[in-house]
Each structure stands twice: as structure tokens, then as C-alpha cells.
Amino acid sequence: MNAVIIAVLLMIILSLARVHVVLAITLSALIGGLIGGLGFSDTVEIYGSGLGGNAEIAFSYVLLGAFAIGLSRTGLPDFLVDRLQLWMKRKGDSDRDTLTRMLLFLMLLVVACMSQNAVPVHIAFIPILIPPILLILNRLEVDRRLIACILTFGLTAPYMLLPYGFGQIFHKTIAxxxxxxxxxxxxDLIPEAMLLPTISTFIGLLVAVFITYRQRRIYKDVPLSEENHDETKSYSVTSLSLAVFAVVVTVIVQSFYRDSMIPAALAGLLVLFVSGAVKVKKTDEVMSEGIKMMGFIGFVMLAAAGFAAVIRETGHVESLVTNVAGMINGNQVIAVLLMMVVGLIITLGIGSSFSTIPIITTLFVPLGLEVGLSTLAIISIIGSAGAIGDAGAPASDSTLGPTAGLNADGQHDHIWDTCVPTFLHLTVPLFFVGWIAALIL
Incomplete structure (x- = not known):
């Protein structure tokens, strides 16, 4: 029995069976280590030492989560919602104005894309921005499945291609x-390798906008719960200016420290606290909410690093690669297809592309070298296979986030209205184009 196969399959089965993903990864690592002949004590020790592999990245997530919460306290998201509603009243000559609909889609797309790179708040903007505009979407008779595709595209495509914000974390994780x-x-080779796969997801988005979900859909105007109506929300010219300044400082610092997001996130937080945009006495509250929002992803990444360390130590990776390479007889087409399938299954099970990378890299690098793939091709496979399930996994924050906002009035199903549409329009094209891109690079 190959420890790699058993461990990966067990992890997938446990994850799909709704066992918490951190527990699933940890148990799978222990079983893999035992099957690989490491012994229980050695497996635990290796797993523990391996946790540090993604410690910096996990901590970056927590700091970015706190920064996102801090920005929300300045009133910047509320200002954007108010401007949008005012703009809709001025521009919306009729509830069926096509131009209004398209401009609204473009606005949501830009905000979602910026949340990954320029203003790295990830999904934090969704519960703040989306619920207040649901009534507007209802009046325009917009199919919320389309909005789910727009938001999920914005939450995934930018980090795949651009080395800023969460993209910097994704690229550094790969490297x-x-x-x-x-x-x-x-x-610096990663953006080149990920260009075609990213374009494929954009094409899928265009299909969703102009073909699949172009028809109007009727929703009821259901009042939102009180928790979505925070009467204390406020902003001023000063608070908005400080929020923008904090974002600018974060981007500038990040341009100088591309190897880590920690200095940039800390710089943004310091600007918010020192300037008074966020009260210093709220520091504990902001940090706690940031940990709550991003801590899950951080722990999954730590567990995945420990899993990868145990799997590497068993020595079964080399034997698996040798056996697979012998079975496919150097056939790159079959090899890349198998890699993409494995990446899809693992990411769907874990629900995080960032946490999938340490696991699949252990397998894909030696296998790619064995069948003679170029460095660009291997990067493309790892990046594509890592992100491939992010847009359709039920446990992914890229699908959970849009559902949280669109289902604020109870009229949007997570699986059928978010996961299925995003899987069909974003994951499927990424799978096939990622496969083709790896063969031509």
C-alpha cells in the first residue's frame, strides 16, 4: 500500500463526509505516516515540525483579516453602498434599464477583484456591501446566480494571476x-504560467453574464434581519480619507516587501490605529474579529503543511512517481490530466486552494520532472490544480462568502445557486484550459 494514496484518499473521504477539514488532514497524516513505516511518535514529531512551513502565510491571513475589519470600521464600505444607491436613483430611468444592470455588474466585479489585490480584504466586503443592495437587485430582476459567479470570479482569478495581496501569498506558497x-x-514566472488559466475563468464569466443567466429572475422583497441593519454605522470625510490613506500605505509597503504580506498588513493596521480612524481601545475587538474571519483558513494551511511534511518523509512519494511514470510511459497528456483530476478532488475536499498547494506540490513536482514537463508547465499545473476547486467547493470561502451576502433574505441556496453555477462556469473551463496550457508551455 502506498502511503501517499491512502493518506490523500482518506483525507478526501473524511472531508466529503463533513469531518472538519483540519481534523481530516491531521488524521490522514497520522495514518499515512504509520503506513509509511514512520511510527506514531516520529509521525507526530514530523507533523508538528512541519506545521511551521506555512506559519508566515497563515499569520498573514490573520493580519489581513484584522485590516479588513479595521477598514470596515472607518465606514468606507458604507460610503460605497450609499453612493451606489444614490447613483441607482439618478441613473435608473427604469427598473429594466440594461445599461444600469451592466454598470452594476461591472462595479461588483471591480470591487471583488480589488478585494484580492489592491485592497486585500478578501470576503469581508460581501456581508457589508451585498445585503443592502439586494432590494436594488430585486427591482432590476437580476439572477443572483450571476452575481455569485461575478463575486466568486473576483475572489479567485486575481490571486491566481497578480502577485499582490492574496495573490502574493498564493504565488509565494507555490514557489x-x-x-x-x-x-x-x-x-516572477508564475503570472506568465497562470495567464491562460486565468483567461479561461474570465471566458466562463462572460458566458454566465451574456448567455446562461441573462434572463431576468423574480425575487420577493423580504426585509433583512436586524443584524444587517446597524444603525450606528457612520463615516466622515476624515475617516474615509484615513481609510484610503491606509490602503495606499499598504500597497506601497507591499511593493517593497514582496516576500511577505506581514509588513504591509501591519502598516495598514498601524495607520488606522495611530490616526484614530479606529479607536485604540477597539484593537482587541478588531484583531479578534480578524482571527475569527481568517483563522479557519490559517489553521487549514498549517495542517496542510504538516501533512505534506509527513508524506515527504515516508519516501513513498518517490515510489508513487516512479510507478505512475512507468504506467503512463512518459505520456504528458495523461500525466497532466491525472494531476488536474487529483487537484480538483483535493481542493473540493479541503475547500481552499492555498491549503491544497503544499499537498499537491509534493506529488506534482517529481512527477512533472519525471515525464519531462517544463518549469512553466509544472507551475501552471500546480497553480491551476490548486485553484480549480476553489470556485465550486461547498466549504470554500470563495463560495461561502457570496452565499452569505446573497442569502441575507433567505432566497439563495448555497449549493444550487452558488456552488453549481460557479463550478460550471469557472471550474470547468479552468480544468480544460489548465490542462491544455500545461502541454503547450
Whole structure:
């Protein structure tokens, strides 16, 4: 029995059976280590030491979560919602104005894309921005499945391509784990390798906008719960200016420290606290909410790093690669297809592309080298296979976030209105184009 196969399959089965993903990864690592002949004590020790592999990235997530909460306290998201509603009243000559609908879609797309790179708040903007405009979407008879596709595209495509914000974390995760698996790369190659896969998701989005969900859909005007109506929300010219300044400082600092998001996130938080945009006495509250929002992803990434460390130590990765390479006889087409399938299954099970990277890199780097794939091709496979399930996984924050906002009035189903549409329009094209891109690079 190969420890890699058993551990990966067990992790997937446990995840799909609704076992908490951190527990599923940890149990799978222990079983994999035992099957690999490491012994229980050695497996636990290796798993513990391996947790540090993604510690910096996990901590970056927590700090970015706190920064997102801090920005929300300045009133910047509320200001954007108010401007949108005012703009709708001025521009909306009729509830069926096509131009109004398209401009609204464009606005949501831009905000979602900026949440990954320019203003790295991730999904924090959704529960703040989306519920207040549901009535507007209802009056325009917009199919919320389309909005789910727009939001999920904005939450995934930018980090795949652009090395800023969460994209910087994604790219660094790929580079660091490829180096740990025996292939050092220039991190600047990643955007080139991920260009075609990212374009494929944009094409899928266009299909959703102009073909699949272009028809109007009727929703009831249901009042939102009181928790979505915070009467204390306020903003001023000063608070908005400080929020914008904090974002600018974060982007500038990040441009100087591309190897880590920690300095940039800390700089943004310091601007908010020192300037008084967020009261210093609210520091504990902001940090706690940031940890609550992003802590899950951070723990999954830590567990995934420990899992990868145990799997590498068993020595079964090399035997698996040798056996698979012998079975496919150097056929790159079949090899890449198998990699994409494995990436899809693992990401769907874990629900996080960032946490999938350490696991699949352990397998894909030696296998890619064995069948003669180029460095660009291996990067493309790892990046595509890692992100491939993010847009359709039920446990992914890229699908949970849109559902949280669109279902504020109870009229949007997570699986059928978010996961299925995003899987069909974003994941499916990424799978096939990622496969083709790896073969031509």
C-alpha cells in the first residue's frame, strides 16, 4: 500500500463526509505516516515540525483579516453602498434599464477583484456591501446566480494571476513548496504560467453574464434581519480619507516587501490605529474579529503543511512517481490530466486552494520532472490544480462568502445557486484550459 494514496484518499473521504477539514488532514497524516513505516511518535514529531512551513502565510491571513475589519470600521464600505444607491436613483430611468444592470455588474466585479489585490480584504466586503443592495437587485430582476459567479470570479482569478495581496501569498506558497519539493523557481514566472488559466475563468464569466443567466429572475422583497441593519454605522470625510490613506500605505509597503504580506498588513493596521480612524481601545475587538474571519483558513494551511511534511518523509512519494511514470510511459497528456483530476478532488475536499498547494506540490513536482514537463508547465499545473476547486467547493470561502451576502433574505441556496453555477462556469473551463496550457508551455 502506498502511503501517499491512502493518506490523500482518506483525507478526501473524511472531508466529503463533513469531518472538519483540519481534523481530516491531521488524521490522514497520522495514518499515512504509520503506513509509511514512520511510527506514531516520529509521525507526530514530523507533523508538528512541519506545521511551521506555512506559519508566515497563515499569520498573514490573520493580519489581513484584522485590516479588513479595521477598514470596515472607518465606514468606507458604507460610503460605497450609499453612493451606489444614490447613483441607482439618478441613473435608473427604469427598473429594466440594461445599461444600469451592466454598470452594476461591472462595479461588483471591480470591487471583488480589488478585494484580492489592491485592497486585500478578501470576503469581508460581501456581508457589508451585498445585503443592502439586494432590494436594488430585486427591482432590476437580476439572477443572483450571476452575481455569485461575478463575486466568486473576483475572489479567485486575481490571486491566481497578480502577485499582490492574496495573490502574493498564493504565488509565494507555490514557489516555497516547489522549492521544498526539489524545484527552485523564479516567482516572477508564475503570472506568465497562470495567464491562460486565468483567461479561461474570465471566458466562463462572460458566458454566465451574456448567455446562461441573462434572463431576468423574480425575487420577493423580504426585509433583512436586524443584524444587517446597524444603525450606528457612520463615516466622515476624515475617516474615509484615513481609510484610503491606509490602503495606499499598504500597497506601497507591499511593493517593497514582496516576500511577505506581514509588513504591509501591519502598516495598514498601524495607520488606522495611530490616526484614530479606529479607536485604540477597539484593537482587541478588531484583531479578534480578524482571527475569527481568517483563522479557519490559517489553521487549514498549517495542517496542510504538516501533512505534506509527513508524506515527504515516508519516501513513498518517490515510489508513487516512479510507478505512475512507468504506467503512463512518459505520456504528458495523461500525466497532466491525472494531476488536474487529483487537484480538483483535493481542493473540493479541503475547500481552499492555498491549503491544497503544499499537498499537491509534493506529488506534482517529481512527477512533472519525471515525464519531462517544463518549469512553466509544472507551475501552471500546480497553480491551476490548486485553484480549480476553489470556485465550486461547498466549504470554500470563495463560495461561502457570496452565499452569505446573497442569502441575507433567505432566497439563495448555497449549493444550487452558488456552488453549481460557479463550478460550471469557472471550474470547468479552468480544468480544460489548465490542462491544455500545461502541454503547450
Amino acid at each position: 516555497d513548496n516547489m522549492e521544498a519539493s526539489g524545484l527552485s523557481i523564479n516567482i
